[in-house]
Amino acid sequence: MVPKTLSVLLLLVALSAAVVGGQKPVVLGGWRPIKDLNSAEVQDVAQFAVSEHNKQANDKLQYQRVVRGYSQVVAGTNYRLVIAAKDGAVLGKYEAFVWDKPWMQFRNLTSFRKV
Numbered sequence: 001m002v003p004k005t006l007s008v009l010l011l012l013v014a015l016s017a018a019v020v021g022g023q024k025p026v027v028l029g030g031w032r033p034i035k036d037l038n039s040a041e042v043q044d045v046a047q048f049a050v051s052e053h054n055k056q057a058n059d060k061l062q063y064q065r066v067v068r069g070y071s072q073v074v075a076g077t078n079y080r081l082v083i084a085a086k087d088g089a090v091l092g093k094y095e096a097f098v099w100d101k102p103w104m105q106f107r108n109l110t111s112f113r114k115v
Helices: 002-020 040-057
Strands: 062-074 076-087 090-101 106-114
Touching: 040 062, 040 076, 040 090, 040 106, 062 090
Parallel strands: none
Antiparallel strands: 062 076, 076 090, 090 106
C-alpha cells in the first residue's frame, strides 16, 4: 500500500508545482501537439511510418514532410502524424500512428490511412 500512496503523492506534488509555476497541468496520457515537426526524432518516426507502410502494403509512397503531429506518453511514446507523401506524381496526406520505445529498440506502425 505504501508504494501506491507514494506514487499518488508524487503525482500531486508534480501537478501542484506545474500549477504554482504558472504552467497548465499536464494531462497524463493525453495527446499533445508536437512543437517542432522538423526535429530529427519526428522526421525519423515519419519516414519510418512511410517506409513501413510501403513494406506492408507493397506501395511506393515517397515521404515529403510532416504536416502536423501529436505525441502521447504511454509505455513509450505514441505519435499521431499527418504526413504529406507522393503516390507517383500525386501528393496526398496520410495519418500514421507509430508506437515508439527507443530504450527497447522497438518501433511499430499501428495505423496508416489516407486522409
